[in-house]
Amino acid sequence: MTHNLILRLVSKTVIPLIIVFALYVQFHGDFGPGGGFQAGVILGSSIILYALVFGLDAAEKVFPSTILRLLASLGVLLYAGVGVVTLYLDGNYLEYTVLADTQIAGQHLGILLVELGVGIAVFAVMLIIFFAFAGRGRP
Amino acid sequence: MIDIVIDITLLTFLAITAVAIVRITNLFAIIMLFGIFSFLSATMFVVMDAVDVAFTEAAVGAGISTVLMLATIALTKDQNEKQSVGRISWLPLAVVTLTGTALVYGTLDIPAFGDPEAPAQKHVAPYYIERSVPETGVPNIVTAVLASYRGFDTLGEVFVIFTAGIAVLLLIGDKRRKSTPGRNEGGENDA
Incomplete structure (x- = not known):
């Protein structure tokens, strides 16, 4: 698809918008529909669109597989790590209330961090799976 | 309507x-x-x-x-797709029809959609609806339940996704390993 001018131009315009929308879904998930899972998938799909139009190698230059593996682990660790931090702050596992002075602030911080972990993990795993599937077509 | x-x-x-x-x-x-x-x-x-x-x-x-x-x-x-031309297979048709009938029969007992008296609405849903905003300050109840009240479940889900990624990597990912110099030399020596 590398020769298709219209596709290249349109996707160049659309990809930044998809990324912004993914960030909106990620951080606005407390107030509207959405959250880490959907945001991760949307962010992943922007890179997948890039890979479909500009080629797999170009996309893997942006996110090499080593970084993706680190990101996937980082997302899971961030989520589980929040739980460990609450344990150290004399709370139960994943009891966000102890993270800040007031209960509301603690819950807000905890949910934000946990959703961020979900988003990072889902984004990285989606790309890992896509690159693994698409990479098999290479000679 | x-x-x-x-x-x-x-x-x-x-x-x-x-x-x-x-x-x-x-x-x-x-x-x-x-x-x-x-x-x-x-x-x-x-x-x-x-x-x-x-x-x-x-x-x-x-x-x-x-x-x-x-x-x-x-x-x-x-x-x-390879198309199988020919006779109708009666057994699968009968099984599907029977299962479908049983499922439709089962729906007759289900409470109407959105019925506030339904058992599913009576269990923990009232607690979440009443308490999630004062307790977490998050207006979206779904997010509050997913990330806070049911944080353990969501952690499990993230681990499931992580495991799926690892499984795909193990099965079909990482073609580079085959082309590392050590392996190739070994293969050539064998040949």
Whole structure:
């Protein structure tokens, strides 16, 4: 698809918008529909669109597989790590209330961090799976 | 009233898409129809006010799944399904009809959609509806339940996704290992 001018131009315009929308879904998930899972998938799909139009190698230059593996682990660790931090702050596992002075602030911080972990993990795993599937077509 | 019209229209489209998926033999067309099916399901969820579920269905079912299936079909040589021509197999038809009848019979006892007296609404739902905003300060109850009240479940889900990624990597990922110098030399020596 590398020769298709219209596709290249349109996707160049659309990809930044998809990324912004993914960030909106990620951080606005407390107030509207959405959250880490959907945001991760949307962010992943922007890179997948890039890979479909500009080629797999170009996309893997942006996110090499080593970084993706680190990101996937980082997302899971961030989520589980929040739980460990609450344990150290004399709370139960994943009891966000102890993270800040007031209960509301603690819950807000905890949910934000946990959703961020979900988003990072889902984004990285989606790309890992896509690159693994698409990479098999290479000679 | 308008909800019923929309529901019936969407369900009709879903049925048409399902029949088309069964009848068509071109795999590329089937994948596109799968995507349409997912979008129609997502619209159904929107009509039922389950926006978060609809969002996920549209992103995962229609988006990522379609791309993954397209990536898979690009690797296959034959883009047409082998069609078995011939007689109707009566046993599967009977099994499907019986199961369908049993399921429809089962729905007769289910409380009406959105019934506040339904057992599902009486369990923990009232607690979440009353307490989630004062306790967490998060206006979206779905997010509050997913990330805070049911934090353990969501952690488990993230681990499931992580495990899926590892499994794919182990099975078909990382082709570089085969082309590392050590392996290649070993292969050449063997040859």
